[in-house]
Amino acid sequence: xxxxxxxxxxxxxxxxxxxxxxxxxxxxxxxxxxxxxxxxxxxxxxxxxxxxxxxxxxxxxxxxxxxxxxxxxxxxxxxxxxxxxxxxxxxxxxxxxxxxxxxxxxxxxxxxxxxxxxxxxxxxxxxxxxxxxxxxxxxxxxxxxxxxxxxxxxxxxxxxxxxxxxxxxxxxxxxxxxxxxxxxxxxxxxxxxxxxxx
Numbered sequence: 001x002x003x004x005x006x007x008x009x010x011x012x013x014x015x016x017x018x019x020x021x022x023x024x025x026x027x028x029x030x031x032x033x034x035x036x037x038x039x040x041x042x043x044x045x046x047x048x049x050x051x052x053x054x055x056x057x058x059x060x061x062x063x064x065x066x067x068x069x070x071x072x073x074x075x076x077x078x079x080x081x082x083x084x085x086x087x088x089x090x091x092x093x094x095x096x097x098x099x100x101x102x103x104x105x106x107x108x109x110x111x112x113x114x115x116x117x118x119x120x121x122x123x124x125x126x127x128x129x130x131x132x133x134x135x136x137x138x139x140x141x142x143x144x145x146x147x148x149x150x151x152x153x154x155x156x157x158x159x160x161x162x163x164x165x166x167x168x169x170x171x172x173x174x175x176x177x178x179x180x181x182x183x184x185x186x187x188x189x190x191x192x193x194x195x196x197x198x
Contacts, residue, residue: 025192025195025196026172026189026192026193026195026196028166028170028172028173029172029173029174030171030172030173031166031170031171031172032142032143032144032170032171033142033169033170034049034142034143034165034169034170034171035049035138035141035142036048036049036050037049037138039097039127039128039129039130040106040127040128040129041106041109041125041126041127041128042106042107042109042110042113042124042125042126043106043110044106047095047125047127049169052093052095052165052169053167053168053169054167054197055091055092055093055167056091056092056093056164056165056166056167056190056193056194056197057092057093057094057095057164057165058077058080058092058093058094058095058162058163058164058165058186058190059094059095059096059097059143059162059163059165059171060073060077060094060095060096060097060161060162060163060177061096061097061098061099061139061143061145061147061158061159061160062074062096062097062098062099062158063098063099063100063103063104063156063158064098064100064103064104064108064109064111064112065100065103065154065155066100066155066156067155068155069158069160069177069178072178073160073162073177073178074116075116076162076177076178076181076183077094077096077162077177078116078117078118078119079181079183080094080162080181080183080186080187081094081118081119081120081123082119083183083184083186083187084187084190085119085120086187087187087191089187089190089191089194091194092123092190092194093123093124093125094123094124094125095124095125095127095165096109096124096125096126096127097127097135097138097139098126098127098128098135099132099135099136099139099147099156099158100132100154100156101128101129101130101131101132101135102132103154104128105128106126106128106129109126109127109128110126112126113126132149135147136148136149139158139159142171143159143161143163143171144159145158145159145161145163146158146159147159160176160177160178161174161175161176161177162174162175162176162177162181162186164186164189164190164193166193166197167193167197172193173189
C-alpha cells in the first residue's frame, strides 16, 4: 500500500526535474548576468552586449604577451571551434577579452588570432579598448574572474575558465580552459542551449 502511495510522488519529482532541465535538455548551472559593455574588436568595430543578444557565445580572458596559460587556452578554443564545426553547430560566437588593453590594440589582436588555425574568424570577437581597471572590475563582477596586473613584469594574472553565455547575456556554465577541457560536453551544451533558445 505504501509503495502505491509513493509512486505518484516519485512521478511528480521526476516531472519537476525534467521541467527544470529546460527545453532542449539544457540545464544551466547558474545565471550570472553580464554587465552592459561596448568594446572594440580586432576590426576596430564596436561590439556591445546588445550586439550579442540572441546568440550563444563562449568567452575567455587572454592577452597576447601571455607566456603561460593563454597559448593553450587559444589552442583549446580552436579545438572547440573544430568540434562545433564537426557537429554542424554554426549560430554562436567566441568572445575573447584582452586583459592587457594598452598593448593589445585591434591590430595586435588580429595578428595574434592569425597565429591560430581557426575554422572561421568571423566567429571570433577579440575585444579591447578599455582601461585595465575597467576590465578588472568587469571580469570580477560579471564573470567572477580575477584580473590582476603584475607590477614586476609584463604578465597579468587572470581567470582561465571558458564561460558559456546564453541568448540573454547570462553566464550559464563554466569550464576549465587550460587542462582537461571537455570539448564534447561544451559542444553538447552549446547545441542544447541554441536549441532551447530557438
